[in-house]
Amino acid sequence: MMALTAAGAALGSSMAAVAAGAGSVASCALGAGPAAAAGAASAGSVGLAVSGVAVNAGLGAAAGAAGTAGAGLAASGAAGTASSALAATGAGVGAGAWGADAGLALVEAAAGVALLVALAVPLSAYLVNVMEGRRTAAARVLGPVERAAFRLVRVSPDDAMDWRRFLVAALALTLIGAAALMALLMGQGALPLNPEGVAGLPLATAFNVAVSFATNTDWQAVAGESSLSYLSQMAGLAVQNFVSPAIGIAVAFALMRGLTGAGGSAVGNLFADVIRAILYLLLPLALIGALVGVAEGTPQTLEGYQTVQLVEPVAVDADGNVVDADDPAAVEEVTSAVVPLGPQASQVSIKQLGTNGGGFNGANSASALENPTPLTNALQCLAILLIPLTLVLCLGRMANDRRQGRALMAAVLVLLAVAVAAIVLAEAQATPQLAQGGAVYLGGEGQSAGNMEGKETRIGVGASAVWAAFTTAASNGSVNATMEGLTPGGALVPLTLMGLGEVVGGGAGTGLVGLLGFAVLTVFIASLMVGRTPEYLGKKIGPVEMRMAVLTVVSPALVILAGAAALCLLPGGAAAVGERGAAGFSELLYGAVSAGANNGSAMGGLDANATVVNVVLGLEMLAGRLLPMAAALALAGSLAARESVSAGAGTLSTASPLFVFLLLVIIVLVGALTLLPALALGPAAELLAAY
Amino acid sequence: MKARSILRTAGSAALLLAAATALCGVLYPLAVTGVAQAAFPRQAGGSIIEVDGVAWGSDLVGQPFADDDHLWGRVSGAEARTFRADDGTPLLWYAPANESPATDGFAARVAERVAAVRAAHPDQGDAPVPSDLVTTSGSGFDPHISPAAAEYQVGRLSAATGRSPEEVRAIIAACTEQPLLGVVGEPRVNVLRVNLMLDGVL
Incomplete structure (x- = not known):
């Protein structure tokens, strides 16, 4: 009983701290924008009421259908059930008021998710074999390289580390990687492979970018095509695009070993894990993706940028803005344009697979150079979630009970289905500001129906909306449309997905870690309610485990709220936003959420290269990565030391639909408690004011 | 952990980073560039x-x-x-x-x-x-x-x-x-x- 009380106290105090953080963000935002709050309060037109009811009804149906599907999945293991619910919703939508385009987008998203789950099943078996050092067919080719790497780095896969050594190794690799990248970025002006002659980055920018890529965030403070040399891209950023997800995967396996091991203190060897994840998983997949990308049109060259002649020369003013030729401010005629090149295809594939998301170009995958065709768009969109979903199924294989992985997968797919449906329907609706009372055609005849603002013609509204959900469900952050261009209702989805702690797939490794943190929390709370001993996968959950699970789950939210509060309060933070009022707070909050959750997507209106933004978000990214990682490894170590107990009559089944439901409730509850106040001041106020 | 052990771990981390840079940061992009230039020269050059x-x-x-x-x-x-x-x-x-x-x-x-x-x-x-x-x-x-x-x-x-x-x-x-x-x-x-x-x- 004492154990339970102590753990409960840990939970309570963490929640109180989070609530305090939310309060400080709320109060500072209120101080900044009373006009926005007033606008939100007074909004309440008939239009809002009508469309709001329609959206709620649709979402309710979607959530209900997806919920049933999730339970069916957990019980029977039919992997496609959740996505068929999404497809059914899509068919219904297609026939309803939203039009055929939204329906088709939902059906395609459902097909994509089904394909991903189908791929994740064999890939999870392969990955577990690789990470546990068992023989695989690939070892015939890669085995010699693997052994050479072990000798070079002076490690042995049999030298199992306890959690402290594992953590020190992960910290060392992350921090040395960030330091080396920072040095490279600052010195790029004097280094080779710099055909455009870009200068070294200033200190604060280099710190932000280096931390960003070493923590798997890939927030982009500067546009790559204008600020980074080819060397910085390929030997700097791309290397972290491989190493940082590999560290995440290693930590996830350490936690799984702790959960499923038979006692002892060892959780694996970080260096061996990282080497294996890169060699057997990331590098082969990246190679395939890069070759498809270049065949479709993504540049891959070490030659400098191409200059092309403009068909219509344009006049520009003294600030470089394009103006009419007869404008008195015109000072110069521009007759040529630039086409940025470089080794892009090799970087784009790993940016997606490793849940990195940092583009070669500032426009990321909205740029037709990085994402030239519908085929590349579909493949990149799927690649975003491939490894996160594979890792969820790895849990079942590590536990020798595949129902455990399926139960977590069911929870993930339910949340994903709701998010995809919500954002696709929101974007299909567009906004009155775009509709102009019917003067702008928003239908689907000969064009993509809905809100095209900030979206690319070849991709269209539906596929852009699906991507926005995928990229924030996984901790990826790459974009194929601007996040700022989303409707206020649509913008709530990525914010919510990131705010839930990135457990809907999440980052490579970190997503599963967060999900397992929530699972432990759920086991504890559920067992407490019915007076059973909390156990997960045969391991007793004691006070230490509870403290660490809570830390794993709430530390990203704490970091986010602290960062948002700092940006609001520090001089220069509020000045960096592009819009005023609620929209401005949305930009700022989005930045803080994106950095703390290690996502990296941005609402472009925020001046991401302002010094205060660079430093605050840089620190946020480090804390948002390392705190949960340390807590997860402590949890792994503590669990590893526990003997496995066999399940008795009093054990709560963690593979049942009931558990999936409870897990969902806990995830949504914690996410809502931590981020609702802040969300209400930004996107929710914007949504109300828009109508 | 002892300081010596931490130093040793940091050494392995630095070596691993160097190896990853050689493999993922140099060999991999160069290999893709080679194949791309040979098989898809127009696309690789920016279409x-x-x-x-x-x-x-x-x-x-x-x-x-x-x-x-x-x-x-x-x-x-x-x-x-x-x-x-x-x-x-x-x-x-x-x-x-x-x-x-x-x-x-x-x-x-x-x-x-x-x-x-x-x-x-x-x-x-x-x-x-x-x-x-x-x-x-x-x-x-x-x-x-x-x-x-x-x-x-x-x-x-x-x-x-x-x-x-x-x-x-x-x-x-x-x-x-x-x-x-x-x-x-x-x-x-x-x-x-x-x-x-x-x-x-x-």
Whole structure:
């Protein structure tokens, strides 16, 4: 009983701290924008009421259908059930008021998710074999390289580390990687492979970018095509695009070993894990993706940028803005344009697979150079979630009970289905500001129906909306449309997905870690309610485990709220936003959420290269990565030391639909408690004011 | 942990980083570059449209068009601040607008664009303007426009170029790509290619 009380106290105090953080963000935002709050309060037109009811009804149906599907999945293991619910919703939508385009987008998203789950099943078996050092067919080719790497780095896969050594190794690799990248970025002006002659980055920018890529965030403070040399891209950023997800995967396996091991203190060897994840998983997949990308049109060259002649020369003013030729401010005629090149295809594939998301170009995958065709768009969109979903199924294989992985997968797919449906329907609706009372055609005849603002013609509204959900469900952050261009209702989805702690797939490794943190929390709370001993996968959950699970789950939210509060309060933070009022707070909050959750997507209106933004978000990214990682490894170590107990009559089944439901409730509850106040001041106020 | 053990771990981390840099940061991109240059030289070089030694642009990078005898594309994010040629003359490049579609400022800008588009297309009267013509893209240099937006401009293009509407439509059709397998992606018209054909360059 004492154990339970102590753990409960840990939970309570963490929640109180989070609530305090939310309060400080709320109060500072209120101080900044009373006009926005007033606008939100007074909004309440008939239009809002009508469309709001329609959206709620649709979402309710979607959530209900997806919920049933999730339970069916957990019980029977039919992997496609959740996505068929999404497809059914899509068919219904297609026939309803939203039009055929939204329906088709939902059906395609459902097909994509089904394909991903189908791929994740064999890939999870392969990955577990690789990470546990068992023989695989690939070892015939890669085995010699693997052994050479072990000798070079002076490690042995049999030298199992306890959690402290594992953590020190992960910290060392992350921090040395960030330091080396920072040095490279600052010195790029004097280094080779710099055909455009870009200068070294200033200190604060280099710190932000280096931390960003070493923590798997890939927030982009500067546009790559204008600020980074080819060397910085390929030997700097791309290397972290491989190493940082590999560290995440290693930590996830350490936690799984702790959960499923038979006692002892060892959780694996970080260096061996990282080497294996890169060699057997990331590098082969990246190679395939890069070759498809270049065949479709993504540049891959070490030659400098191409200059092309403009068909219509344009006049520009003294600030470089394009103006009419007869404008008195015109000072110069521009007759040529630039086409940025470089080794892009090799970087784009790993940016997606490793849940990195940092583009070669500032426009990321909205740029037709990085994402030239519908085929590349579909493949990149799927690649975003491939490894996160594979890792969820790895849990079942590590536990020798595949129902455990399926139960977590069911929870993930339910949340994903709701998010995809919500954002696709929101974007299909567009906004009155775009509709102009019917003067702008928003239908689907000969064009993509809905809100095209900030979206690319070849991709269209539906596929852009699906991507926005995928990229924030996984901790990826790459974009194929601007996040700022989303409707206020649509913008709530990525914010919510990131705010839930990135457990809907999440980052490579970190997503599963967060999900397992929530699972432990759920086991504890559920067992407490019915007076059973909390156990997960045969391991007793004691006070230490509870403290660490809570830390794993709430530390990203704490970091986010602290960062948002700092940006609001520090001089220069509020000045960096592009819009005023609620929209401005949305930009700022989005930045803080994106950095703390290690996502990296941005609402472009925020001046991401302002010094205060660079430093605050840089620190946020480090804390948002390392705190949960340390807590997860402590949890792994503590669990590893526990003997496995066999399940008795009093054990709560963690593979049942009931558990999936409870897990969902806990995830949504914690996410809502931590981020609702802040969300209400930004996107929710914007949504109300828009109508 | 003892200091010596931490140092040893840091040493392994540094060695691993060096090995990863050699493999993932040098060998991998160079291998992809080699294959790309051999198998897909045009794509690897940026899909440049070159006619008689003149590079007119890339299939993948849109340009701003406003002349009466050219097909117009998405609202361009063109600027001349970022890049300069070796001789110091500014070069055109693009940035996304990053605008919320739910603000009064946005409504005013769209209204302005609608008025300008309608003024240039008197034959279309009060027909709704296809959304592609009055919205910015995700990159600022979307190379495409929707078939609906291209069709909206046929009357103007026909009058300004002296070609029949059928000729203009044939050129647009020649530069239109369809969705993959009929469902993935959107039908799209490559604006630069249409204009090079209208100008007789292609």
